[in-house]
Amino acid sequence: MAARVQRLSRSMLKTLRDDPADAETLSHKLLVRAGYVRRTAAGIWTWLPLGKQVLENVTRVVREEMDAIGGQEVLLPALLPKEPYEVSGRYEEYGDLLFRLKDRKGGDYLLGPTHEEIFTQVVKDQCTSYKDLPVTIYQIQTKYRDEARPRSGILRGREFTMKDSYSFDVSDEALAESYAAHRVAYQRIFDRLGLDYRIVSAVSGAMGGSASEEFLAPAAAGEDTFVQCPQCGYAANTEAVSVTVRPASTEGHGPVEKLDTPDTPTIETLAAHLGVPASATLKNLLVKVDGEITAVGVPGDREVDLGKLAEHLAPAEVEVVTAEDFEGRDDLVRGYIGPQGGMAGKAFRYLADPRVAPGTAWVTGANEEGKHARNVVCGRDFEVDQYLDVVVVEPGDPCPNCGAGIELDRAIEIGHIFQLGRKYADAFELDVLGQNGKPVRVTMGSYGIGVSRAVAVLAEQNADEQGLCWPREIAPADVHVVAAGKAQQTEAALEIAERLGAAGVRVLVDDRAGVSPGVKFTDAELIGVPTILIAGRGIKDGLVELKDRRTGEREELPVDEAVARLTRD
Amino acid sequence: MAARVQRLSRSMLKTLRDDPADAETLSHKLLVRAGYVRRTAAGIWTWLPLGKQVLENVTRVVREEMDAIGGQEVLLPALLPKEPYEVSGRYEEYGDLLFRLKDRKGGDYLLGPTHEEIFTQVVKDQCTSYKDLPVTIYQIQTKYRDEARPRSGILRGREFTMKDSYSFDVSDEALAESYAAHRVAYQRIFDRLGLDYRIVSAVSGAMGGSASEEFLAPAAAGEDTFVQCPQCGYAANTEAVSVTVRPASTEGHGPVEKLDTPDTPTIETLAAHLGVPASATLKNLLVKVDGEITAVGVPGDREVDLGKLAEHLAPAEVEVVTAEDFEGRDDLVRGYIGPQGGMAGKAFRYLADPRVAPGTAWVTGANEEGKHARNVVCGRDFEVDQYLDVVVVEPGDPCPNCGAGIELDRAIEIGHIFQLGRKYADAFELDVLGQNGKPVRVTMGSYGIGVSRAVAVLAEQNADEQGLCWPREIAPADVHVVAAGKAQQTEAALEIAERLGAAGVRVLVDDRAGVSPGVKFTDAELIGVPTILIAGRGIKDGLVELKDRRTGEREELPVDEAVARLTRD
Structure with a gap:
């Protein structure tokens, strides 16, 4: 040759x-x-000859490994009619991220940000029997997302190349197999590309579903933070880090004791005044969940991640409280809230971090102006309605796997594999005839690789003061x-x-x-x-x-x- | 392998x-x-696994032959900012054919129908000296045109795959070489694809420029009509067919003779009344060119192609006359117009088909109600201001090359090569430093192949009652x-x-x-x-x-x- x-x-x-x-x-x-590349507009790039060759090389590797697991390549349009995205609800959900347009007849269209809806329609059309499944179809295609702040060159563009694939199975077990096959293919792809990466557990985010892992490439330029355990190797998206609730006896604590705590507007001033560490205090953040006043209790040295909270409680709407919310609520003493309740009893639904476990004792607000209380014991003096992992993860937090102190690093997401389940199959009533002659609802997986982004990550990981140094398979x-x-x-x-x-x-x-x-x-x-x-x-x-x-x-x-x-x- | x-x-x-x-x-x-394919919306198609393979096979052939003539592959975005298309004037010119959209900040964008503007910008950025030229760059990419009547499956889609390339040269001679290289590459491509095609002369249409040829695939489903000469092999787009003006002596004709011709509202009735063939009569169509009354003279047996007329006279605007235009114009006797003028002399600018050559004699309107005139001789009794090829071409018309009777056939345009000249270089002030140290304006060529359309044409030309029968190189x-x-x-x-x-x-x-x-x-x-x-x-x-x-x-x-x-x- x-x-x-x-x-x-x-x-x-x-x-x-x-x-x-x-x-x-x-x-x-x-x-x-x-x-290699040249900017055409914000987040919109031209691939010059050298860049196009590198992009093509990455594409070839992705294609070969997708073919190796039996993936069938298709090509869907980027210009899509609105209707399927209305069926799934994403036409609205995507908000400003979606490029919307009208054709000459006034029909509504969008530029595809991802193609679950259209793939589901294709399979509904092409597959009618359990014998037609499993099917894995993929495309390497141009996607569009109107990012608020397109930045970092081709790392986060508004027009970009993605490999997206979708598996269709008749059972959860079969889905798990399709998922496992993709996981192997992704490892082969990123290994062949010579990328340094980690596979981390991920929560589903806006996708909704069950098992989900991200392929993250550690990089200073990364927008994602992830957790690594230096002891056992556990790695996860910070959003996926969970802490176990470890209940202890509620016995052996002294009685609740009210304390005068003037001039302690912050946790720091309170801790200093009482001579206790901030971690011994209980901070209670008030929010409204679908309009209802709710408190979230976390140790005083931790911060609540409102994004995580919103994600946990979705589709309920989470808002921060304003001064107006305290009007006519004498039971809510601003700055001195405690979950144990005041004269009027408990004033809100109480969510808490797992560290606020039964048997733990806290310094917290006494529900009286200028007063705090000590020896407020969870399970004795107050109850937690629901435990949630909503604190901002910090270095040294216990590894969910082995308990050793975790580390935090920045990374770029280069791949995502995801057991979607039946969300889209339900929306589009995607059934096939089962072995017993009855319709079976299909279950789906969704898998993505940022192909143009991978080029940026390869550049990011393979460079020095003088310039780029590509791995051979990818080099022009x-x-x-x-x-x-x-x-x-x-x-x-x-x-x-x-x-x-x-x-x-x-x-x-x-x-x-x-x-x-x-x-x-x-x-x-x-x-x-x-x-x-x-x-x-x-x-x-x-x-x-x-x-x-x-x-x-x-x-x-x-x-x-x-x-x-x-x-x- | x-x-x-x-x-x-x-x-x-x-x-x-x-x-x-x-x-x-x-x-x-x-x-x-x-x-092979599945409809997603009007003119918007999904390529299923078999179709994607055929599309990929066609793409490979195109890529190999473009590389063989030194083409450098790039990839431009499909989502484009409005500004460069305003510079060229095409943001407006394209009219409803252009998909337009806004981003989240209200910025104006379009989906690229073709990329002359952006390629010109790229080269302006990348090439600064005559030493950097010639350059031929190409892409195989998704294009968008909001066709009024998308039809025929992938033959005329609103989203489709095109190979578009552009050559940049410092002289007309060099452009001719780049053009010739493309012509050879296109022949190789279409030969390898096993397509039956003709290379025909084409007028430039909306592109504006000089040399231009189309690659047409004869097919019953074609939207284009083209002309073939069975004698010499000449082939042309009907719009490119021209007739030579052959002047003869104006001597030897009798004097102009007025005739009473009541009840002859049409050429047919007139010819029958006088016992002459329709081709001996001179039909004078009145139009307004930029508002000015103008007549177009053609033999009575021919039709004027208003599209051709508009193209010849562009950018002047051509409108048909209405009853209002005759108001106050006693010199214009509706139904009895003749180029020789009446009592008031000639009433309009006169354009004519080359068949209305000097020395030819005609029966035409006498510029008096109910009267015609015979022996009206071109060059003696009237003058033609401008000759134009504006009649609808018909089978049997003389071949512009050898004079034999031509044939008309239907075809699909699969490729177009085109010497653009300096239109876009002028718009974007694309100069390079010449050998003498002074700036030289660059001259361009633009070349296109409908890649997804070629798949349809291959199917159209390789099928029988039972189904498809692909050429081997293209087959899945x-x-x-x-x-x-x-x-x-x-x-x-x-x-x-x-x-x-x-x-x-x-x-x-x-x-x-x-x-x-x-x-x-x-x-x-x-x-x-x-x-x-x-x-x-x-x-x-x-x-x-x-x-x-x-x-x-x-x-x-x-x-x-x-x-x-x-x-x-």
């Missing part, structure tokens, strides 16, 4: 020495500077041949490039006239092809230099030996 | 026996019935193995499929349980893989049947021989 030899003298390539003004992340800076070429000199060097470089190309090696050859060797070396480092071959002064003695882009190792050797070594790889 | 063996028992495939109700064209019917498989019987046949079919697959042959194997041989044969004919191998009753004697899908030829032969023959191909 003769691979393509790309001559830079004939390529549309302009490298930049300076970072683009708006670039924050390393991948954004380098991909623009090295001529195997070897970057630099003609460093005059006609003799250029001639030799082109000849070497042809020999390598004829042997199936993908070659980029910098044969540009009027460009100095220094500029060519700088560009080669920036572009990041794994091996650099320099045809320089040594060429008159039949010698070239080989340089490993990643390690920087250099070696001078005869042309034939260099060619032989590179064609062996 | 081990090719993929697709087992129908594990494939999402549902064939239909009946044509879809809304299908008009053969390709639409068959592609839906054979499970090389061999369709049918297991026609019980377990023994299925086992044999699978084994043969594996052997073929291991040898690099792409195989579809119908191993479905509980499906009769008859249904399997019908499906094999419908799906249209070029070779069908049937593992039937003969299998117990080690025999299979090979059937050529196109010719219907059948042959029974030993398994090993069949495998050997198919792997040799």
Whole structure:
């Protein structure tokens, strides 16, 4: 197989020495500077020739591994009619994230952010019997999300390439198998791409469903925070971290004792005043859940994550309380709330962090102006209506698996696998005829890989001060041949490039006239092809230099030996 | 290379026996019935697994041939900001054909119908010197046009796949070379696809520019009419057909003679009344060109093509005259207009078909109620201000090349190559530094292939009563193995499929349980893989049947021989 030899003298390539003004992340800076991508509008990118090749290489790996688990490739439209998304409720739910438009007849359309609805319709049309299942179908296609703050170059674009696949099964067990197959395929894909990644438990978020894992690539530029246990290796999305409620005896505590606590508006001032750690105090945050006053109790040294709270309580609506909510409520003493209730008894539904376990004793508000209470014991003096994991996870929190102190890291989500269950099958009444002749509701999995994002993550993880250094499978070429000199060097470089190309090696050859060797070396480092071959002064003695882009190792050797070594790889 | 063996028992495939109700064209019917595509909305289609494979095969051929002429592949966004299309004027010009939308901040966007503007911007950014040119860049990408009447399945969709490429050169000669290279690449592409096509001269239409040719695939379902000369092979878009003005002497004609012609409201009645052929009469159509009354003279047996007229006179606006336009114009005698003028002299600017050549004599209106005139000689009694090819072309019209009678046929446009010139370079001020150190305005070519449309045309041209019959390079498989019987046949079919697959042959194997041989044969004919191998009753004697899908030829032969023959191909 003769691979393509790309001559830079004939390529549309302009490298930049300076970072683009708006670039924050390393991948954004380098991909623009090295001529891989170019901004067309906010969050909307053009893939230049080098970038398109890298994108194509990632696509090929994804496609091969999806085919290997029996995935059938299809291609759905990006321009979609509104109706299926109304059936699922997502036409509204997506809010501003959805690009909506009208056609010439006034019909409502949207640009697909993800395709569960349309895949469900396709399978409803194509599969009628249990014999037609399992089916896994996928596409590698352009998706659209009108992000509020598109940033980080191709890391979070408004138009981007995704591989999305969907499995359709007749039973939960079969779904678990389809899910497991995807998990293996995803590992193979990310391994082949040479990505550093973790598989973490994830909550379902807006998708709704059961088992769900994320593939996260640790990166400083990441928007996701995740939890790792250095002891047992457990890893999870912070939203998935849970703490176990460990009840203890309510006996052995002293009686509730009221304390005068003037001038203690904060947990810190209260703890200092009483000489106890903040973790011994109980903070009670008031919110409204579907309009009803509700308190959330957490240890005083922890913060409530309102996003998590809202997610746990969805579809109920969670709002923070305002001054108006206290009007006419003498039982709610602002700043001195306690779950044990005051004269009027308990004034609200009480949700709490699992750390507020039965048998634990707390300093908390006494439901009287200027007063707190100590020895307020859970299970004796107050009851928790519902335990919820709603505190912001912090480093050192116990690992849910082994109890050791966890660590927090930033990462980029590159994949997500998800047992959707019957949500969409219910919405679209997707049944097949079962073995017993009766209709069976189908159960679904949904699986995504950010293909264009993976390119950014690869750049993010494979770069140094000088530029990019791609893994070989993904690089736009195997070897970057630099003609460093005059006609003799250029001639030799082109000849070497042809020999390598004829042997199936993908070659980029910098044969540009009027460009100095220094500029060519700088560009080669920036572009990041794994091996650099320099045809320089040594060429008159039949010698070239080989340089490993990643390690920087250099070696001078005869042309034939260099060619032989590179064609062996 | 081990090719993929697709087992129908594990494939999402549902064939239909009946044509879809809304299908008009053969390709639409068959592609839906054979499970290649599925309608998602009007003019918006889903590519099912078989269809996606065919689309991918076409894409591969296009990509290889574009690379072969040095095309560099890029990928531009489909969601585009309004501004560049305002610079070119096309944001308005496209009218209802353009899908327009707003983002969450109210910014105006469109879905790209074609990308001249964005490619021009990319090159302005990437190329600064004559040394950076020539450049040919292309993409295979999704395009959007809000067609008034999307029809014919994927033949004319509102979302479709196109290969569009653009050449950038510093001189007209260099543009001609880029154009010629594309012409060759297009011939290679359409030849490899096995398409029956013609290359015809085309006028530029809304694009504006100079040299332009269309690649047309003759097909009954075609929306384009084109002209062919059976004598010399000349072919052209009907809009490109021109007639030469052949002046003759104005001598030897009798003087103009006025005739009473009551009750002759039409050319037919006039010709009958005078006993002359319609072609001897001169019909004068009144229009307004930018508001000015203008007459268009054509032989009485011909029709004026108002679309052509408008195109020739663009950007001037052409309107038909109404009763109001005759008010106060006694010199315009409705129904009796002649170019020779009446008492008041000539009343309008006069455009004419080249057949109204100097020296020809006509019967035409006498500019008096109820009267015509004969012996009205062009060049003696009236002058033509401008000759234009505006009559509807008809079979038998003279070939512009050799003069023989032309034929008219219907076709589908599958490709278009076009010397754009400096239209967009002017709009975006695209200059590069020339060899002499001064800026040179760049000249462009624009070239398109309807990739998804090509699939429809291939289906249209390669089908019979039973279904599709794909050319091998495009087919979803090389061999369709049918297991026609019980377990023994299925086992044999699978084994043969594996052997073929291991040898690099792409195989579809119908191993479905509980499906009769008859249904399997019908499906094999419908799906249209070029070779069908049937593992039937003969299998117990080690025999299979090979059937050529196109010719219907059948042959029974030993398994090993069949495998050997198919792997040799």
